[in-house]
Amino acid sequence: MSSKEKSWREMPIAGVCTKSSIGFMTGDWKTYMPVRDLEKCTTCLTCVMMCPEGAIKWRPEMGKIEFDFSFCKGCGICANECPTKAITMKLPDEEE
Amino acid sequence: MTAQEWKFTAKDIASKPDLFLSGHRACAGCGPAAMLRMVMKATRGPTIVTQATGCMEIVGSIYPYTSWALPWLHTAFENAAANASGIDAAIKIMRKKGKIKDEHIDIIALAGDGGTYDIGLQALSGAVERGHDFLFILYDNEGYMNTGIQRSSSTPMGASTTTTPAGKVIPGKLEKKKPITEIMLAHDMEYVATATPYYWKDMLTKVRKGLEVEGPAFLHIFAPCPRGWRTEPGKTMEYSKLSVETCVFPIWEAVNGKRQLSTPSKLIALAPQKKKPVKDYLNGQGRFRHLFTPQNQHIIDEMQSLTDRNWQRLLQKCEPA
């Protein structure tokens, strides 16, 4: 019980949640992480659609797909579903 | 139903900001989480979401964090539809009285199979009968997953759950899966449909169609749970696809009771040789592992004949392609 937590007087009424969960990085959950072979990627955006975390983002202004590892839990759906097998799941030290 | 079909590309959807945000605490590879993130992309304007207690409700609302970038209410387990009723009534009257802006607000009620098939059925039936304007989305992972993978009436025959464990005497759940969409169709609803996240384009179109209905709409989305089904987290979408390819979970939509198969299931109806055996779907799922023994082979056979029977019945009820 941290004494840095607020007193009941300062807490919002009825437990309304005021902090966005994008402040809670779930990226440290992962064991495996997705590694992309950019040459095989056709930007079909299947991985962007199917990521349960929204950790794979489509950047239309850059025409690029960006992986946000601070939220990636390493589930491997992206790798499993990529039609060109451009993504493989690797342990962090295997990455290179 | 608007005559105009909502046309979109992957890039259109991917460019929309998430309304179910990253940082939620669902398991890695969670089917419902992937589905929910996508479903929220199909919203079309001001939307209020109300949810029943369950996995998706818990993971997105752990105080003080919230994964919801729109107004969201949770009260209890069995009453997502009753929540929606109250919100609908309030908006209607406050608009009339000029207490809020006179613009339409979409209401989405979300519940798992627990909060729909079983404890939630009464509230759902009541809300639909009263004609409230809301879309009820059922995310079906075939068990009470949040409390530890106990059986629900949505759990299929043969599955091992923590309250129907595959034991020495009883080999898992003996009862069939409750046909929830048949129940909802019997309510004479304007729109009832099934979907699964692998076929996300189809799923998003159906969400939008459900929202467009002026009155209650029901969408049954089949979303695999790697933790409860004991499947590899990376294979969630694969099982979503297999469920359609084996006709375990056919996808279709019924507009004013007239049912039509959706393309992925239609392709199988037109080319029956493409229909995969149920065994392909059961394979790799820990909850069905005990069936792959000589003494339980008959259960797989029963599941196959049940799937076939249901598929044939569905084909008879559907409008010609």
Next chain:
Amino acid sequence: MQKQQAEQETVPLNGDEAIALAAKQCDVDVVAAYPITPQTIIVEKFSEYVANGEVQTEFVCTESEHSAMTACIAAAATGARTFTASASAGLALMHEMLFVASGSRVPIVMAVANRALSSPLNIHGDQSDSMAERDSGWLQIYVENAQEAYDTIIQAFKIAEETEVSLPIIVGLDGFTISHTLENVNILKDNTVKKYVGERKLPTVVNQEGKTLPYKLDPENPMTMGPNVSPNFYFEFKRQQEEGMRVALKKIQEVNSEFAQLTGRSYGNGLIDSYQLDGAEIAIVVVGSTAGTLKVIVDQLRQEGIKAGILRLRTFRPFPVDALRAALKNIKTIAVMDKSMSFGGFGGPVFNEIRNALYDSKERPTIVNYIFGLGGRDSSPRDLRRIYEDLIRVNKTGRVESTVHYLGLRE
């Protein structure tokens, strides 16, 4: 300066009808309810108002009381003024959601036509239904007659919607005795009530960006309501509710005074209503309509030179400890009447709370309990007078034969 009393008219109404009328005049936005005897007249009357366009309210005929309370909570969370009514098994069915309502800090007004709980099934009046919800975090005010029922519903919106209170409120009326008995009720004009109750004000929340927002579901200002919290936080939210109760203690008294100015009617100080307690040596503490009959008995006793009095406990939650202690200070022997039981407990709920409040007194009075009227069992004036006679005997002999009595039970 004494404000001019508002114009009123006298009409014959039973308790249920009076309540339906009051709710209508308060311009409720949403009513979600399920019928149950003896509350049915409330929902039926209100439905008539809606069907005739006399009120602008969404009336949701839910398929159960649990859904009724849920719909009220959700509607209130969306910013609407909500009203409902129930009794007995219906209230019991709402049990889970009563805690959710108070925890969600939504000011729902609910009339409870107090009725016995099953089993066996009994449709008549006793207070076991709402007494069983005394820990639910709802404000509870019990009325004596149809007039007070009418007045209290109007007051209830003002009390509950006070932003520092923001708690749901039960207005309890004895089933059949008040709900179905015709009385002359003085009613205010629609405009008077509407003006008095005003628009619902919402409490506020400060969001992540530091902006202050009204506490409601609003697509322009997204808010997440009804989260799950860890042991690290839950306690503090409960303490917040308790604070709402403490503010309510003052607000109820304020509203009682305001209302007295408006109508000429006041109910004690809003929390307790004393009758002939000055110089009393014996007194009965009672909740609800029985007070009316007791007043007649006390008048007789006083004529006979017996110094008897009554304390009608009007507000049960929040429990008015200070007011009670002050009112009962010099009274030697007190009987507390309970129209409900707590099986296996040492006396009924009201008895327990009164005794608890008076435990710290320098000179503790003798307090005994009379459980009565369960399942609508009538207590005649003769039975009630016997309580005072018992108290006189206790005073004389200095002995209590038994602390807990069952009035009118066939042993």
